[in-house]
Amino acid sequence: MGDTEQRDGPTPGTAVPALPGWLVPRPRLTDRISRGVLGPLTVVVGPVGAGKSALAVEWAHHGRSPGPVAWVTCDGRDEQPGVFWPRVISALGADGPDVPVSGGPGLVAALAARLAGRRDPVVLVLDDFHTEPGSPTAEDIIALLKHAAPVLRLVVLARRDPPLHLHRLRLSGELTELRTADLAFDDRETAALLAQHGVEVSKQVVSALRQRADGWAAGLRLAAMSMEKQPCPERFVAQFAGDDEAVVSYLVEEVLDVQSPGMRRLLLTTSVLEHVNAELAAELAGEEAGGHFAALVRENSFLRPDGHGWYRCHRMFADVLRMCLRHETPGLVPELHRRAAGWLGAHGLLADAVRHWLAAGDQGRAGRLIVSRLAVGQVLGLTGERLPDDLVRQLSEAPDADATEPEPVLVAAASALAHGDDAACAGFLDRAARLVAELPTGQGDRVTHCRLTHAVIRMAQSRSRAPDAARAAAAEVESLCAGLSRTVLSAHPEIPALTLAIRGHGELRDGDLQAAAVSLTAGLKAASSAGNGVLRRDCLVELALLEVLRGRFRAAGELATRSCQPPLPTWTATDPSRSSLHVVRAWIGLARGEPTRARRELGHARTALRGAPDPFLTEVCSLAAGLAKAAERSGPPAVRIGDAVAGCRLPSGLLRAVEPVCAAALDSSGGARTRVLARPGPPRTASAPAPDPVERLSVREREVLGRLAQMMTTEEIATDLYLSVNTVKTHLKSVYRKLAVTRRSAAVRRARELELL
Structure with a gap:
């Protein structure tokens, strides 16, 4: 649209499209575009079928614009200047003999001059704009944005980031972005789309469908069209995935079939992954195909950034790719899982590696990886970082009866225990013990790791049911850990945390309060490092019990309160x-x-x-x-x-x-103070009468008195007992009064006479 009329009518592809009747109103997004066009550049980037054009059409008809809207429908590929610029010039109403149509500095200067004479800004929408970085068209658009500001406001709809110096504009706060995650339908919009097709289902079904489709507009529309014909829409939603015929046909035709052979191989081979980076892509697809990864990230908005160079594929597109991979090269799938598992395991991504070993049908390698990494705590739930529950359940499946490796049997025991199946756990432990005993000589580290894993599982199994058995297992763990490096142990704080908690529990019940305090305090620290809230809570309450037996009721109360506070489990x-x-x-x-x-x-x-x-x-x-x-x-x-x-x-x-x-x-x-006699001492002679009874000292007063006898200053006593200096002075006054003395030395002497020290 412009200030002058065009004699020959608009150039094809330069009119704002009509508002379709099936459009789902999305005011939350049109408002963002309305705010974006107050600045120089707004980009709407998303995969095919994400609803980019529909959103822009809705905004053009119902949104707020600072001026007229000029619309150019591009060709969806690298734009040729001789075709692209006449459309832009026509849409802006900037036709004239002084405006060349072949692009270049002359066009930019003439077009900027024409726009500078406008009273109001003009918004130029480039729909399906996919020019290549560094192309003449891209460079001219960049120059036009610079020289036609602030009159020209540009809105770009594309499947990938347009090459328009987005980073520079992002830093200066002049860029508005709507991406795949923003374009995803929410539950309200999904329900409105279904209603257009006469489909009425519960909110739970709507939410399930939206999650299965990842909010992808085209997938939801295809699902709604299929649900119109279904007698039970709920059942359809439960089964709806990327293998739906309509979804497969759409994505194969629109996305997969237009890729180069190398890019196609990269997409198919990496589809077995939940998330991928460049190095892992090369491991699976080969160096040649892996070299396309940067282009894949740049050009395919079905890939979403996952942080630190990792990307995650859109759920439904990944389903389609996996189905195509199975149909085209079914024998390759297990090998891809094995390659992925090996790479992920070598890079410390245990859960992902285990998932791929299981997908490859190799439970033995999954078990061996867990035991060799001393990661049984992640199976048992002893660490903050745990194996996902679905993996733990798969690991609890009984290994083959003729299996000769103890590791998968040990992991099955831990998995069974994690799900409360004590009988299965005990059976697996017995079988694993026999297999460990049969390991060949010369595999010292492997034997140690297996025995240690066996003992850790027994500790966890017996901790609350058989304390004596738990203490025996803890003693074995301590003995085995003595042969491990400090680095290895520090990487697995859950093992010493459980061991110390069990040892402190036993020492407390043996009456060795001092040893129990040391063990439980160390166990509390190790449990914090491991992220084990249950062990932290248990150590705190055991320490509270210990303080009760010492008579330190205030400290016991504080510890008990801490054991019940978040983030510790209830x-x-x-x-x-x-x-x-x-x-x-x-x-x-x-x-x-x-x-x-x-x-x-x-x-x-x-x-x-x-x-x-x-x-x-x-x-x-x-x-x-x-x-x-x-x-x-x-x-x-x-x-x-x-x-x-x-x-x-x-x-x-x-x-x-x-x-x-x-x-x-x-x-x-x-409710009232009483006077108690000192403990009986040795018999006294007639010339040495028994000391007079005194008012009983409190536990804290006895502690202060004991430190007086050690010649500690008031400040030192305060530091040692975690008290303020004034509190210590108050206790001292009370001690002097009860002992009927006025000086420190006299208090100590009197306490010794009464055998209070």
Whole structure:
């Protein structure tokens, strides 16, 4: 359109197309074009059938434009100046004797001069514009954009990026882009398209169809046309894929058959991949065909960038390519999967490599890869990066009965355990143990990896069901890990995380609090490195239980709270360590003088212990229950504590250490401070009377007093106990008052007399 009338009518291909009746309104995209034409360049890039032209036609009729719209329908190939420019000049209404039609600097200068005289901007739409980089037409368009600004606003519709210095305009903020992902239909638009064909289905079916077609407009339209004739549209959607006859015919004719032989081979051979880069493409297609990869990326908008040089093919186009590959060269498919698996495995892409080994029908190589990489944790779910569930299920299929390699059997055991099939897991473990024993001598690393994998699976299997068996497996893992390099172990933190968690769990139940604290703290750190939320949570709650037994109720409460906070997984009714959490909360309730809360938590703990018995926790739970009862009775504290601990079967050393904690909990639950006698000491003579009883020191006050005896300064005590200096001073004042002294040295001396140190 222009300011002057054309005597002979518009040149063919220069009129805005009529608005078709089947067009699906897409205001979310036409609004973006309306904003884009306020700047110099808008590009709409997408594959064949993505709806580029329909979108631009809708905008031209209903969108907002800063001026008249000039439309040029190109030839879809490299534009010849003698054909292209007359169309542009006619569409812009810039005809005249001073405007040459053959292109070049003269045309650009004359056309820019004509446009400069306009009062309003003009929008030029180039539909199906596919000129080659560096061609005369491309260079002239670049020059025209530069010299005709800001009057000329250009909209380019293409299947690939037009060679118009997009990077430069992108950096200056003068480029608007709509690409394949933007052009994809959403659920609302899909439903509107189906309604045009009289197809009414549920929102779930609409969403499923849109996902299967990747939002591709042509695929959705073809599906809708087929669904018109279907008695059960829902069943059609469930089966709709790239092998649909209409889809295949359309894409083969429009895309595949117009490719060169080398490009065609590249498309077909790489279709077995979920995502591809240049090196992998060359591995599958050969160096000669792989050399077309850069052109493939540039020219085929069915390939979507996936980051870091990787690309992913549009789902339906990939389906069509795979079907063509199977029909044309069926014997090549397994070999392509093997090549892909080898390359992916060598580059550390374990899940993709395993998927291709399985697709090639080689479960043995998949298992061997997993075991050689010590990646059983990804099968068991011990790491943040896990194998996809569909792969794990495939790996759980029983290997051939005559298989002689232990690796696929080990992986099958791990897969069975990951899906809760303990019986199958146990059977696979027995079979794998026999096969490992039969491995030839001289394969030390392989034997070590197999034995280590076997022990890790046993640890995971026995952790909550058979603690003694889990500790035995953990000991074996530690022994085997001693022969591995630090680099290998650091790459698999899930193995030490599980080992340390099991060891700390056992040490705590043995009453070795100091060793348990070291193991569980290290296990917590390793679990964080592995991204294992369940192990992190379990280590936190075990550390909370440990702090309870030390009498550090505030620290225990903080740890218990952390174990229940995101991003850690939420507790379920079947989690074995849930009973530990309830026991911790019960003791904290006692320490806060809330026996009712304590009894409620103890009830939850007993329920959880019925599903996952733990004799140690049962005893700690019973001790807390005894204290809750004792808190409601009268009588001397020592007697009530004695009644609470009577019959307790905790390790004797731990029981002695827990007695002051019981006193602290009982004191808090009683609601008032009591005075307790010092522990009995050796008999005293008449000339050495027993020291007077003193008010009992709290656990924290005992800790401060102990550090006084070590000649630590107030600042050093604060640092060691993670307290503020003022808090330490407050504790010191309380200690001095209770011991009836005024100086540090006197406090230490008095504490020794009372055998408090």
